[in-house]
Amino acid sequence: MSFLQQRGGRVTPDTNNLKTTPLADHHRRAGARMVEFAGWLMPVQYAGIIEEHLHTRSKAGLFDTCHMGEFYVRGPHAAKAVDRLVTCRLDNLHNGQARYGFFLNEKGGVVDDLIVFRLAVEEYLLVVNAGTLDKDRAWVEAHLEGDVDFSDESYCTAKLDLQGPASSGVMAAVIGSGSLAMIERFRFRHVLIDGIEVLVSRTGYTGEAGFELFFEAGAAGRIWDRLIDFESVRPVGLGARDTLRLEKGLSLYGHEIDEEHTPLEAGLKRFVHFEKDFIGRDALMKQEREGVARSLKGFVCEGRRSPRHGFEIRRDGEVVGSVTSGVFSPCLKCGIAMGYVNLEGTADGGAMVLTDGKAEIRATIQAPPFV
Template sequence: MSADKPAPDDKPASAATSPAKKTPLYDVHRELGANLVDFAGYLMPLRYASETAEHRAVRTGAGLFDLSHMGEIFLNGPGAGAALDYALVGKLSPMAVGKARYTMICAPDGGVLDDLIVYRLADETFMVVANASNAVTVREALVERAAGFETVVDDRSDAYALIALQGPDAEGILARFTAAPLPDVKYYAITADEVAGVDALLARTGYTGEDGFELFVSAEDAVRLWQELAAVEGVVPAGLSARDTLRLEAGMPLYGNELTSETNPYEAGLGRVVKLDKPGDFVGKATLAAQAQTPPGRRLVGLVAHGRRAPRKGYEVVTSDGTPCGVVTSGAPSPTLGRPIALAYVDCALSTEPGAETGLAVDVRGRRERVDVVDLPFYKRS
């Protein structure tokens, strides 16, 4: 799912003049000298020093992220699973306790309102984690769609902080602070335990393409937990810029870029999350079923640039004769690949199979930069 951040070319408001909310870790970020920006209504660390160094720390060791701007919305009651089956495109009611699932909430016309991770915490309790910029939209839609089901929608976003420890060393580091059997917590699973003496929901999920954990704790406990983890040698605080290049290398969509209310799951190559075969109706089912049978006019592809200038969001993709045929949704220099990479929607009428000679280019400020279409993800951990 998306942990949304400003695109590299965005110009966020100054932290000094922003009316944005502060996460429980705001003072910690200031003490660390973070570049704080107004994002999705919160003052968030964009970077602490070098976003490239932060990126590489996650790829080779461990990075520590503040994701407390994300939304945590609970559904409680015997009808919670059925309500989510109706409200979302996935099949959530059969999910076992302690498991998580990536899914989406769509409008009746099939447009994506947000991509989500849903955790089942107990037989009658689910936690829906929404992107910060969409948390209110998701909450309001869930309240409306859950009406008539035996469940209560409870937005606890302000009560929670979310800290992510990501990277190949994450399990070993976290094992120092918890008795939880971490090897038994598989990918997309969650358990409740103490971490550094703090009650936490410990999920093996993330948005970086690496192994790692996301820790949901009370807002009051956030500073204590962060300081305990940050004190471990090799743990590097990482900001939203590094998180964006990490998720881009991993080919993970970002809401507002690859996913929008004007985009349906099939265009984004995520039709697999739409469970048309689940019993009963759900919001958007009829439209999504029709879209599943109709070849999309565009598709999401990965691009690797030949030159050093990075394609950015909104730049045109053009054919060899300069005809526009698509648009870049995300792009940046890849610290891991050493070349600029991008995600883009392109016309399905084009032959754009990975490895084929396409002649495609991106118009980078008036200059055509040749690109190759490649398989996604750009990076996959071994």
């Protein structure tokens, strides 16, 4: 399915300023604080990050993720062409199934992380990050082979995430419990919501039960209004999106994963299928044989003070690594972080100090998820 034909969308690239999603006015009316994120004007918070975070863990949060990218690959060779681009196994991916994976460079570094949706035998949807959209488009177009048609439909596609334990009940009310029952985890279906065709996928980025909804950009306000009307649903901004994902140890592109780090170093080998060909495989195989020199770890801090991206990780005064993400955990009421460390002496339970030279935060290595 595509939303390209259904014009009237307003996910607009603004050439001289920030891009806005079709929901900018909705956010302002809801009292959002808007900030720049990856070239977009996005809501960072509404009622407050902690309140939104806890609400998503206990009920349901609605996220505007229209800034993310949607690529379509269609044609007789689509399956083979996409298979070579991504690390995850695709030969057993059926229509209506989605899978997480990576684009890699020749060194095995991560160009982006994405979810591949198999729409039909000859039609795939690739959902990529907003901050890497232009890079991804160029990379995909340069590496696609065979008889395929590539189409970047990011700007005419709206995306909303509904996440949290109450999200299933809300979706049952909106699309019917029969349709809902057919959407298992990492599966999707096309349904009609108030006459609007929506791809509903049971995926997300909060570690909670939840859904991602894709549809034509012009309908963003109507779908948003429909969902936000439920008592259990509240709007949640990018601030809580970050704390929610970090509590569950989910990697963020540009922090835990980037072109200088491989999926093996990030502990994400399960999303790499070595028994097929993909770009970056040789470098990754070599690293797999020789072993990694650094590894992504989780950290739980002793107090409320929170480490930040770029803090040094020290053991017995010696620098052994660097923090990639750190925040205050609203559920644990303490600082949590992820970061890369050298492998020697950095086992789980190891005592570390995370510091920027001023603050010194005592922390213990602990495998995520933290909650």
